[in-house]
Amino acid sequence: MNLASPSSRVQLTDDGRLRHFLTTEHLPRPLLEEILDTAASFVEVGGRAIKKVPLLRGKTVVNLFFESSTRTRSTFELAAKRLSADVLNLDIAKSATSKGETLLDTLRNLEAMAADMFVVRHQDSGAPFFIANEVTPQVAVINAGDGRHAHPTQAMLDMYTIRHHKGGFEGLKVAIVGDILHSRVARSQVHALNILGAEEVRLIGPRTLLPVDAEALGASVFTDMAHGLRDVDVVIMLRLQKERMDSALLPSEAEFFRLYGLNNDKLRFAKEDAIVMHPGPINRGVEIASEVADGPRSVILQQVTFGIAVRMAVMSMAISGQDSSAQESVAGGAHG
Amino acid sequence: MAKKASKANLLIRKGRVIDPASGRDEVADLLVENGRLTRIGASLDAPGADIVDADGHWVLPGLVDACVHLSLPGSGRAGDIASETRAAAAAGITHLAAQPDCGPVDSTAVVRLIREQAGQAGFARIMPVAAMTQGLAGSQLAEMATLARAGCIAVGNAGARVADALVLKRCLEYAASFDLPVMFRPQDASLSAGGCAHEGPVATRLGLPGIPAVAESVDLSRDLLLVEATGVRAHFQQISSRESLPLLRAAKRRGLPVTADVSIQHLLLDEAALEGFNSHCHVIPPLRSAADREALLEAVADGTIDAICSQHTPIGSSSKAAPFPATRPGMAGVDTLLPLVLSLVADGRLTLLRALDAVTAAPARCLGIQAGQLETGRPASLCVLDAQAPRDLSEQWLSAGNNSPWRRATLTGSVKLTVCQGKVSWLSD
Amino acid sequence: MSWDEQQLQQRLDAMAEQIAVNYAGRNPLLVGIESGGAWVAEALNARLPQALPLGTLNPSFYRDDFDTRGLKPSARPSRLPLDVDGQHILLVDDVLMTGRTIRAAMNELFDFGRPASIGLAVLFDIGHRQLPICADICGETLALPPHQRVELRGPAPLVAEIRETRPDV
Numbered sequence: 019m020n021l022a023s024p025s026s027r028v029q030l031t032d033d034g035r036l037r038h039f040l041t042t043e044h045l046p047r048p049l050l051e052e053i054l055d056t057a058a059s060f061v062e063v064g065g066r067a068i069k070k071v072p073l074l075r076g077k078t079v080v081n082l083f084f085e086s087s088t089r090t091r092s093t094f095e096l097a098a099k100r101l102s103a104d105v106l107n108l109d110i111a112k113s114a115t116s117k118g119e120t121l122l123d124t125l126r127n128l129e130a131m132a133a134d135m136f137v138v139r140h141q142d143s144g145a146p147f148f149i150a151n152e153v154t155p156q157v158a159v160i161n162a163g164d165g166r167h168a169h170p171t172q173a174m175l176d177m178y179t180i181r182h183h184k185g186g187f188e189g190l191k192v193a194i195v196g197d198i199l200h201s202r203v204a205r206s207q208v209h210a211l212n213i214l215g216a217e218e219v220r221l222i223g224p225r226t227l228l229p230v231d232a233e234a235l236g237a238s239v240f241t242d243m244a245h246g247l248r249d250v251d252v253v254i255m256l257r258l259q260k261e262r263m264d265s266a267l268l269p270s271e272a273e274f275f276r277l278y279g280l281n282n283d284k285l286r287f288a289k290e291d292a293i294v295m296h297p298g299p300i301n302r303g304v305e306i307a308s309e310v311a312d313g314p315r316s317v318i319l320q321q322v323t324f325g326i327a328v329r330m331a332v333m334s335m336a337i338s339g340q341d342s343s344a345q346e347s348v349a350g351g352a353h354g
Numbered sequence: 355m356a357k358k359a360s361k362a363n364l365l366i367r368k369g370r371v372i373d374p375a376s377g378r379d380e381v382a383d384l385l386v387e388n389g390r391l392t393r394i395g396a397s398l399d400a401p402g403a404d405i406v407d408a409d410g411h412w413v414l415p416g417l418v419d420a421c422v423h424l425s426l427p428g429s430g431r432a433g434d435i436a437s438e439t440r441a442a443a444a445a446g447i448t449h450l451a452a453q454p455d456c457g458p459v460d461s462t463a464v465v466r467l468i469r470e471q472a473g474q475a476g477f478a479r480i481m482p483v484a485a486m487t488q489g490l491a492g493s494q495l496a497e498m499a500t501l502a503r504a505g506c507i508a509v510g511n512a513g514a515r516v517a518d519a520l521v522l523k524r525c526l527e528y529a530a531s532f533d534l535p536v537m538f539r540p541q542d543a544s545l546s547a548g549g550c551a552h553e554g555p556v557a558t559r560l561g562l563p564g565i566p567a568v569a570e571s572v573d574l575s576r577d578l579l580l581v582e583a584t585g586v587r588a589h590f591q592q593i594s595s596r597e598s599l600p601l602l603r604a605a606k607r608r609g610l611p612v613t614a615d616v617s618i619q620h621l622l623l624d625e626a627a628l629e630g631f632n633s634h635c636h637v638i639p640p641l642r643s644a645a646d647r648e649a650l651l652e653a654v655a656d657g658t659i660d661a662i663c664s665q666h667t668p669i670g671s672s673s674k675a676a677p678f679p680a681t682r683p684g685m686a687g688v689d690t691l692l693p694l695v696l697s698l699v700a701d702g703r704l705t706l707l708r709a710l711d712a713v714t715a716a717p718a719r720c721l722g723i724q725a726g727q728l729e730t731g732r733p734a735s736l737c738v739l740d741a742q743a744p745r746d747l748s749e750q751w752l753s754a755g756n757n758s759p760w761r762r763a764t765l766t767g768s769v770k771l772t773v774c775q776g777k778v779s780w781l782s783d
Numbered sequence: 784m785s786w787d788e789q790q791l792q793q794r795l796d797a798m799a800e801q802i803a804v805n806y807a808g809r810n811p812l813l814v815g816i817e818s819g820g821a822w823v824a825e826a827l828n829a830r831l832p833q834a835l836p837l838g839t840l841n842p843s844f845y846r847d848d849f850d851t852r853g854l855k856p857s858a859r860p861s862r863l864p865l866d867v868d869g870q871h872i873l874l875v876d877d878v879l880m881t882g883r884t885i886r887a888a889m890n891e892l893f894d895f896g897r898p899a900s901i902g903l904a905v906l907f908d909i910g911h912r913q914l915p916i917c918a919d920i921c922g923e924t925l926a927l928p929p930h931q932r933v934e935l936r937g938p939a940p941l942v943a944e945i946r947e948t949r950p951d952v
Contacts, residue, residue: 059859148676
């Protein structure tokens with residue numbers, strides 16, 4: 019475990035348990051596996067008559083969204099509610115900070131409400147790190163997406179989906195296609211895949227959508243689909259934002275689709291049993307053809323189901339890490 | 355060491371006198387009479403003078419800082435002229451060139467205000483750089499000649515680059531008419547738009563919008579061609595990328611009247627300092643790669659880069675308490691300039707004479723001012739340094755801006771006495 | 784004090800006999816609590832004249848000591864092969880002490896549905912009850928001082944011994 023790296027220092031307790039979940043980078047492999055294993059238990063809970071467990075009863079989870087995203091917020095809300103936590107949704111994008119209140123003021127106010135967890139989405143890279151460093155030690159922080167930096171719960175639900183279909187990560191070749199430059203999802207996926215032991219991670223896109231020194235993330239870089247998709251086990255397509263055309267990063271959706279859009283023809287470069295993933299919401303005819311999105315290799319809808327279980331796992335592990343680091347060991351015996 | 359500060363004459367005894375301008379490096383006495391440095395020599399005698407025992411200490415010219423950002427009301431910076439010049443004096447700095455972005459400095463009223471406040475505080479000599487265009491807006495010429503007569507030593511447009519090449523050419527022609535040096539901070543606006551970190555592996559990993567090195571060299575190329583065309587004296591500030599260095603070397607080889615500086619933080623830190631989103635390391639130009647840092651150090655050593663400045667930018671803590679991209683760029687630097695420069699000497703990166711030259715005579719030369727050397731017959735500006743004494747910055751930090759990664763560090767080198775233009779401006783207890 | 788494989792087998796045989804009598808004609812669902820209880824349930828099932836449907840329960844998400852002990856790593860999911868509604872259920876655990884695990888397990892069972900009845904079989908009852916819960920079928924009752932616990936090792940061979948608890952827990 020690399021405790022020397024700043025991200026690990028913030029995210030882990032002294033004994034190596036999860037305290038905040040801000041990025042997949044630098045986390046030890048056993049911890050990522052623990053998240054996946056715990057998520058498996060919660061997938062089972064989701065199949066019951068009553069899909070709710072009393073684990074976080076009496077805890078308060080605050081969804082702190084500085085950048086609106088109904089989808090992501092809803093999955094965190096459902097995850098928290100299935101853990102019996104109380105949930106407060108704050109759409110900061112439209113309230114406090116626009117009235118001149120600083121982020122710190124907002125945080126102090128929320129702490130006064132005795133929250134146990136902040137689920138943070140912010141347009142600035144690093145915002146959840148800042149918040150985790152500033153909040154009182156009893157509050158766990160979960161990153162629900164910051165700038166271009168990280169979206170670790172999305173990456174972990176993707177890892178769950180891959181493990182579910184492929185059994186593990188050894189020997190896997192995974193391609194991530196599209197707008198890598200602006201993608202926090204891609205960054206978190208590359209780190210998680212490398213930690214979990216995937217053989218090769220490839221990033222595919224035109225140079226305008228690839229970050230400088232993309233290899234530094236731990237991936238190989240391709241500018242064409244024929245080479246990039248050859249023999250891969252997993253294809254992850256990223257959503258292309260319409261604004262990219264306005265900022266001279268791409269000429270048109272049509273040309274992008276012709277070169278990088280995933281259709282059955284291009285999917286033939288991948289292995290026969292390759293699965294196709296997408297963090298959603300999908301742009302049909304821009305990054306993915308309907309024949310693939312709705313086809314037999316697509317696991318896009320499963321990702322959503324697993325997403326709730328993975329978020330339940332991360333939330334319970336982080337609150338558990340917070341509690342244990344705050345209280346040390348007060349407890350009695352295990353038998354009951 | 356010294357007795358109280360007074361108008362009496364001052365005899366500084368047995369210090370190691372290091373004056374990069376003359377190459378002097380010897381143990382000697384210095385005599386300051388009526389504010390002027392009158393003699394440097396062995397075993398001087400001056401009845402009635404206050405005696406400063408500098409045995410074991412260094413006696414240096416007062417430092418010249420070619421780039422500080424002043425804290426005037428409305429600038430949004432921490433502290434005021436008194437607090438920041440006092441911090442400078444305590445660090446051995448006697449002369450500061452103030453960037454024109456604190457007002458902006460485009461009227462004689464602002465220049466007068468700066469000079470009055472600095473004069474009242476009496477800790478250091480502030481030399482304002484005048485705005486080159488009105489309101490730094492880059493479209494209309496400022497009254498450069500009038501501003502120069504009011505006390506500005508040069509003109510420039512600070513971080514607000516003059517985008518219009520025709521306007522810039524006319525600015526340079528106008529400045530050249532009055533032999534005013536022009537200060538440039540090369541950074542192409544469109545290539546750096548939205549960026550907050552060096553475009554490289556660290557920014558890629560942290561997801562921080564990047565500023566490519568080429569943003570600097572593209573702009574520097576344009577500026578150098580216009581300097582050549584207009585014949586103006588030019589000083590390039592805060593060079594950060596190695597791609598800029600061949601351009602500067604070539605310009606100097608062609609005989610252009612061009613000088614350059616680098617900020618001390620770019621010689622000690624690189625992009626790795628941003629790990630963990632450390633907002634104290636959010637500076638513009640951004641901290642670049644380790645290879646850039648190496649190349650900058652070599653360029654200082656070989657003189658391609660003339661001077662080392664602090665780029666002092668004191669910022670209130672609330673402006674740094676935010677997610678990295680939302681924080682205000684800048685680092686408070688006067689407290690650390692001299693000890694950090696000395697650390698480069700201790701690490702064998704610069705010779706002592708070159709390092710001290712880069713913070714005394716060289717910046718004075720870049721700015722075209724008489725300062726940064728121990729010259730008899732002139733008003734005395736000097737400092738006495740205990741080069742071995744630790745300075746615990748968590749205790750001794752005088753700038754009102756706490757925005758520095760060294761804010762809690764202990765560095766080596768503690769200034770015991772500073773004399774600015776004949777007056778004691780700092781005396782440690 | 785310890786129990787070797789043979790000594791435990793005697794107790795399991797007796798418990799299996801009791802189950803066969805108590806549940807004659809009712810075909811209950813045997814539910815072992817992870818992980819020791821699941822071993823015991825499996826051992827009991829092997830001894831029954833007719834094997835019963837077998838499930839496992841992991842009541843980690845229902846425990847009342849989450850605040851102080853947190854979530855145990857790699858909790859295995861609960862698996863119940865049948866619909867719980869209207870089903871007779873026999874919960875099986877290795878050691879019964881405070882009763883809190885059984886409370887958590889019963890709460891979890893009710894989130895699967897409404898069982899017809901719930902019974903409890905344990906290999907050891909070591910006292911120190913904190914809730915009004917008792918076992919219907921018990922391999923052996925012990926009166927242990929508070930600092931001692933019984934620890935079962937398995938799944939094969941099953942052995943047990945008395946262990947001193949660490950002074951800090």
